[in-house]
Amino acid sequence: MNRPDDSLYDALVRRGMSRRAFLRFSALMAATLALPATYSPQIAAALESAPRLPLIWLRGQACGGNTEALLAATVPTTAELLLGLLSLEYHESLMTSSGNAAVLARTAAMERYRDGYVAVVEGAIPTADDGMACTVGGRAFRDVVQEVCDGAIAIIAVGSCAFDGGAPGANGGPTKAVGVGQVAGDARLFNLPGCPVNVENLTATIVNYLTFNEFPVTDSKRRPLFAYGGLLHNQCERRGHFEFGEFALAWGDEGAQKGWCLYKLGCKGPETFANCPTALYGGRASWAVKAGHGCIGCTMPSFWDAMGPAYQRLPAPIPFAPNISSDEIGLALVGGVAAATVVHGAATYARELRNRVVGHRRREVVFVEPAITIAEPAIAEPAEPAIAEPAETAIVVAEPVATPAGPVVESAPQPEDLAAPEES
Numbered sequence: 001m002n003r004p005d006d007s008l009y010d011a012l013v014r015r016g017m018s019r020r021a022f023l024r025f026s027a028l029m030a031a032t033l034a035l036p037a038t039y040s041p042q043i044a045a046a047l048e049s050a051p052r053l054p055l056i057w058l059r060g061q062a063c064g065g066n067t068e069a070l071l072a073a074t075v076p077t078t079a080e081l082l083l084g085l086l087s088l089e090y091h092e093s094l095m096t097s098s099g100n101a102a103v104l105a106r107t108a109a110m111e112r113y114r115d116g117y118v119a120v121v122e123g124a125i126p127t128a129d130d131g132m133a134c135t136v137g138g139r140a141f142r143d144v145v146q147e148v149c150d151g152a153i154a155i156i157a158v159g160s161c162a163f164d165g166g167a168p169g170a171n172g173g174p175t176k177a178v179g180v181g182q183v184a185g186d187a188r189l190f191n192l193p194g195c196p197v198n199v200e201n202l203t204a205t206i207v208n209y210l211t212f213n214e215f216p217v218t219d220s221k222r223r224p225l226f227a228y229g230g231l232l233h234n235q236c237e238r239r240g241h242f243e244f245g246e247f248a249l250a251w252g253d254e255g256a257q258k259g260w261c262l263y264k265l266g267c268k269g270p271e272t273f274a275n276c277p278t279a280l281y282g283g284r285a286s287w288a289v290k291a292g293h294g295c296i297g298c299t300m301p302s303f304w305d306a307m308g309p310a311y312q313r314l315p316a317p318i319p320f321a322p323n324i325s326s327d328e329i330g331l332a333l334v335g336g337v338a339a340a341t342v343v344h345g346a347a348t349y350a351r352e353l354r355n356r357v358v359g360h361r362r363r364e365v366v367f368v369e370p371a372i373t374i375a376e377p378a379i380a381e382p383a384e385p386a387i388a389e390p391a392e393t394a395i396v397v398a399e400p401v402a403t404p405a406g407p408v409v410e411s412a413p414q415p416e417d418l419a420a421p422e423e424s
């Protein structure tokens with residue numbers, strides 16, 4: 001595949017970038033890509049020899065905010081970015097050609113760098129009335145997008161409109177605008193939603209390709225994880241105030257002046273995935289919440305319909321309870337936790353009380369382990385039969401009574417007259 005002749009580093013040096021600034025840029029890219037700092041020499045080495053990447057930038061149904069963001073880039077500067085890192089072959093707002101000459105420049109670049117350029121699309125793509133709401137060189141923008149994306153090594157949709165239609169694609173939009181994914185979506189597509197895109201994320205996506213020869217890993221919406229893999233709320237500098245329940249309740253009130261959390265003024269940070277608090281905007285100077293405005297969730301799908309109104313908490317955070325707001329759910333959760341805590345505390349106290357009483361009683365009762373002994377069966381000696389001495393037999397010798405009948409004969413003692421032996 002064809003590439004511009006000069007290397008990226010040569011072009012940057014020619015633009016006046018110092019070696020120190022180049023290394024700082026490499027370190028910054030490592031940080032943006034959520035890589036350890038040890039990767040920055042590898043990025044620097046890769047960029048030194050990498051050829052500049054040809055870019056064809058298309059603009060459809062949009063306000064131009066992404067081009068504005070590109071022009072406001074400071075790390076690297078727009079000049080360094082456009083004339084050093086990238087080889088911007090076509091951009092209707094920045095090129096000097098116009099009309100047919102511009103169209104010819106685009107087709108020539110597509111031929112020269114076929115399968116070697118990156119197509120960047122800014123803005124939504126109207127589909128109503130055969131796409132006639134937005135035309136370029138007399139052709140529907142939709143057809144131009146399909147044609148340019150067809151020969152690209154990668155397609156990068158910058159901004160929320162190119163992501164999924166954005167504001168022009170919101171409910172009721174007469175042009176039936178859609179995102180790039182619905183026109184030219186495939187595995188080569190990388191979505192960088194945001195209103196506008198953070199140019200640092202665009203640069204990092206390209207640097208990832210130049211360094212590792214592959215584009216970054218994405219989520220199911222084709223958004224690079226390094227930029228859209230973390231919850232914005234978790235990276236916000238006002239998060240501490242959220243935890244302490246310190247909220248601004250009205251614009252300009254004491255809480256707002258003290259930099260407290262903007263949750264109650266409608267901030268969508270808890271529902272938004274983006275790296276705005278760390279990547280920042282305007283030369284890493286600030287971002288929405290730091291500047292005092294709540295996040296509007298512009299990196300999320302259908303944000304215009306799904307994340308609004310901008311200054312109210314989301315009314316329907318869960319699909320199975322569409323009439324319950326997140327605040328009501330929060331209150332219910334807090335109430336539930338409080339009730340559970342009270343019940344738990346009461347139960348613990350009652351258990352403690354009971355233990356104390358039982359313990360008191362236990363201290364009074366000396367519990368004696370029952371001694372279990374197996375007694376040998378007592379085999380009694382057979383008792384000697386107690387044979388009582390026969391009682392003295394009183395032998396009464398009766399005086400012979402002279403009877404005329406004859407002589408008196410003393411009768412001998414009978415056995416039944418003997419006393420029975422006593423039981424011992």
Ligand code: SF4
Nearest residue numbers: 236239261262267269
């Ligand atoms: Fe979260 Fe928004 Fe509060 Fe920051 S200002 S902590 S993003 S709710």
